[in-house]
Amino acid sequence: MNKYFQLIRQIIELLVSGNINGLFKVFKSSMKKTQTGIDSMLLPYIVNGKLNVPLTKRAKLLRQIDKSVKAEAKIMGNKEIEITTKILNETVFESYYRTGFLLEAGLEKAIKLNPLKENDIKAIVNTPIKEEMFSSRIWKNKEKLVKQVRFSVQQAMMQGTDPRKLSREVQRIFNVTAYESKRLINNEVARVSRQAQDQVYEQSGRVKEVMFDATLDKKTSKYCRDHDGVKYKFGEHPRIPEDTHVQCRSDIIPIIDDWKPRVKKENVKNEDEIKPIVDYSNYDEWMKNKNFK
Template sequence: MTRLEREILNIKRDTEKIAEKDIKRLAREYKKSLADIRAIVLQVYTKYSDDDGELNISNAQLINEMNRLDKVLEREARRIGLLEVGLVTALLTTTYKHSYYKTAYTLDKGIELGVNYRVLRPEFIERAINVPIEGYMYSDRIWLNKEVMMQRLRRDLINHMQSGTSVEKLSRKLSKDLGSDYYNSYRLIRNETARVQSEAQEQIYQDSDSVQSLLFDATLDDRTTELCQGLHGTVYRKDEPHPKIPDDTHIQCRSAYIPIVEGWNPTKKRDNLSKQNIDYPSNFEDWKRSNSIE
């Protein structure tokens, strides 16, 4: 593995680590929602169980209790949905900026010509992250997932309480339902992060005169799909059609494009503001500060 390849892949790993913090926070919120819903369900079972511990609830009583549970489901779906939209929006913004500037920095320090990067404006970032996939923005998919989650929970609550299912069994079912939606959220975050990270690097590659070709690099282990294994090592001219990651590969794709740059090695930096070659800053943060990049 060349140094350039290693540094480009490290940028991808950095964004994955950033995403992991938000994923863990979301997991905690799902656990809180499950605990709140279980508490209300336990109250229902305590209220309507007979001496043998069997649930004995009439249709009228069930309708009344479901009205109360519906409010809890709606509250939790909205609470998690708002949190998830906020987390993902902030995460994608950070991912795009980090990937764009860090890739520019990595290329810029190894070639004399420099990279024609731009100082990212908020509206440019917003356009980059708000890309519809099959007609839906990421925020649309989040709310659709929450609607499906709420319908599934409501259906299972009614069916299990009508049939007199034990509170323990119903509790496990609720955990499975919420776990399914959490996995959808996990997958969405991973996929959107990969997409935005790839888009940011693609923009830098297109803006750099020194990058002429792109090498498809797959993570070759027992989790790599046959598609990515087959694409691994394929070289594309940057101006010819090439598979977008992950749109044209698959959900949660770990592959990346490595720029092919002749004679890449650390050297002076081209300051795109002064148009002068300067001694390269010792680290990425210094480079950002020298160009007034937030």
């Protein structure tokens, strides 16, 4: 069953990459505006290619730059929350229904699966990790960006730095923030995806045992390598990523002895009082047949 769950992971990865590029465009725009703003404010104080800002001017300049960076950080933070929420909502939807489709495609009878409601999706998306919401971590990262830019500008003023070097440092800070945002999104995607799948396992009534399935390569953590292939009673398995680590790529695979991809009889009889044979090799047809869309 592992290879079929890999397909779900690939679909989710495409979903993330298709949305996250829009976020990075906003980050790049804010970085350019910040660099341009700092350059224009410091331009009158460049002497022989070095900054020479009088001590009496530094505090005011720092306040002006700080205000500008905070404005860009706010734009970035709002956009990140918007895109992250969209990604997580779509991840819950895809993980939930595709997992249900996958389970049912290999069983003789249809499983019990309730349609996802908006409140169900919100409940999963808004579950905190270590008592902290993803939105709080987003704003903490933006506050850190503002502080780091402020510190770099202050140091450049004190040391008489080449403004080009300062510009490169600002770019580095923004790049680190972009990486942290990507890591946060990947972590939250892993969480909501596994929570959605766990709900399907529980509702189906067919999953009593699961197996920890690690992605084995040079990046695999010791925890995941050690737990790869370990079987657990459903409900007692490690939570990903809460019990594993940040950006965990492992999965929890259901173990069902009689699971095998096939066509099956639907549980609900049609107008002729016959349980129809339904070919569930097509996900879209399955969704339509179940009235899930």
